[in-house]
Amino acid sequence: MRQYTLSASLIILTIALVSWGQKGHKAIATIAEKHLAPNTKTIVSTYLKGETMSEASTWADEISDDPQYKKTASWHYINLPMGLTKEQFTDYVIKQDKDNVYTAILKAEANLKDKTLSLAQKNQALKFLIHLVGDAHQPMHVSRAEDKGGNDVQVRFNGNGTNLHALWDGKLIDHEGFNYAEMAKKYDWANPEQVKKWQADSPMQWLWESYQVSTQIYDDTQPGSNIDEASYKRSIAIVHLRIAQAGIRLAGELNKLFNEQQQTRPIEKPIVPIAVVPSKPLAKAITVKLTDLKSSVGKNVIVTGKVFSLKDIKSMVLVNVGAAHPNQLLTLALKGKAKVLADKINGKTITIQGTVSLFKNKPEMVVTDPSLIKF
Incomplete structure (x- = not known):
């Protein structure tokens, strides 16, 4: 059984952050799909209107520039002071006066349980949940605000300048060289005992783990330092673990929500037909x-x-x-x-x-x- 020492946290943002990049989020969703119960898989497909979980996993980042979703920017992370005990951390998260990744996950799950919501509303809630579970496991999305979750901490990696947040968002993953399908296959190594343990953990525990990890990342990284091969190997092992846990836990949350749920399609409001004006056909290519x-x-x-x-x-x-x-x-x-x-x-x-x-x-x-x- 593989064992890793966790400790870290991250996050911030005066701008919308993208955690794990496309490949990381797609890998998490692909791992989760493999661990869905049959009934859950059917309901997920219904709510996503036939779109796969991996396809839906990046939607919450793709809408970041849309004015109607401006308020969701803070949903992807949580800002915290460093050095908190677990009790202090939990208290701090619960008492925050703005929406963050923790409250957004709880809201998405509540909406998915709400039988009065439409298919469109369920679709949106599910796409947010798929994405935000991944965000909660990215260490640099549960950390300090003063350096924008590591965006202001400059480092060097693979011969190039970058920042600490970008390093953990995608550069570590890109350096490994796998596509998202290969990542999902390689990272999905948990045995049944680990799956059961991880799925028993709450979203607060996921965030606490990320906070521990980000704390360690900050302690181990000096601004301007070079991320050498030894540091890369330690870091990519944590990436493996966090993406594996995110995929397994996402499947666990969806199975809790949907496995016993009756396979009924939410009622949509009648759609008023719109007159369609034929468009000018495209010229032959x-x-x-x-x-x-x-x-x-x-x-x-x-x-x-x-x-x-x-x-x-x-x-x-x-x-x-x-x-x-x-x-x-x-x-x-x-x-x-x-x-x-x-x-x-x-x-x-x-x-x-x-x-x-x-x-x-x-x-x-x-x-x-x-x-x-x-x-």
């Missing part, structure tokens, strides 16, 4: 070369090129085609369901269909439908 894209602005084209690099900016994944940034011949913006392709196309030659536009005088194509990209 034409095949062009990467080097000719600037002369094809506004046209529906098919173009082929090699992917050199990617950047996940929460609301979309930016893909550099034809060369690495800033010399790319095409910037491909993956949005919505197309974002799932990000882990699959890096380094590969792909063929894309879409409408060409210009951004900062460089050709760009926005793709939301994954079927428009072939590789």
Whole structure:
């Protein structure tokens, strides 16, 4: 049986933070899906309207720029002073006067139990819960406000400058080199005894563990220091544990909520039909070369090129085609369901269909439908 010493905490934010990045959240959701009871799996699929848990796991970050969800920014973390005992920590969390990851998890679960809510409301509550359980297990989302959860603590890793929060959000995971499916397979090692123990723990315990870990991270990391290979190995072991625990515990919470629940679909309010004005059909796609894209602005084209690099900016994944940034011949913006392709196309030659536009005088194509990209 694997054993790890926990201790840490984190978090902050004057800006919306993304914990674990896309890969981490998707791995947590994938692990959870494997541990759902049959009835739970059916209800989850109903509430997500057929979307997989991994697809839904990043929604709460993707809406961070939407004004109607501005109030949810504080739901992803909790700010605390360092050096608290467990009793002080619990008291501090309970008495906070603003919404945070703890209160948001409790609210999401309460909404999922509420039989009067609509399918749309259940859908939103479930997507928040899937994401926030992951946030609660990211050590740097349960910590001090003064350095914005480590965002202001500069370090060096893998030869590059970064900050402590970004390191734990995704750079440790990226350095390991697995995609989210490989992570889920590798990290899902808990035996039945561990599963039972982890699922018996409360959200307060999850946060206390993260707080212990973030405390240790702060103690072990000096601003400007280099994260060497030995430090990386210690840190990635904690990442493994926290993502594994988040996946197992998410499944446990969903099984508690849904396994005994009758498989009934929430009643939706009648939808008033809206008159649909036929849109002008797209022009037939034409095949062009990467080097000719600037002369094809506004046209529906098919173009082929090699992917050199990617950047996940929460609301979309930016893909550099034809060369690495800033010399790319095409910037491909993956949005919505197309974002799932990000882990699959890096380094590969792909063929894309879409409408060409210009951004900062460089050709760009926005793709939301994954079927428009072939590789």
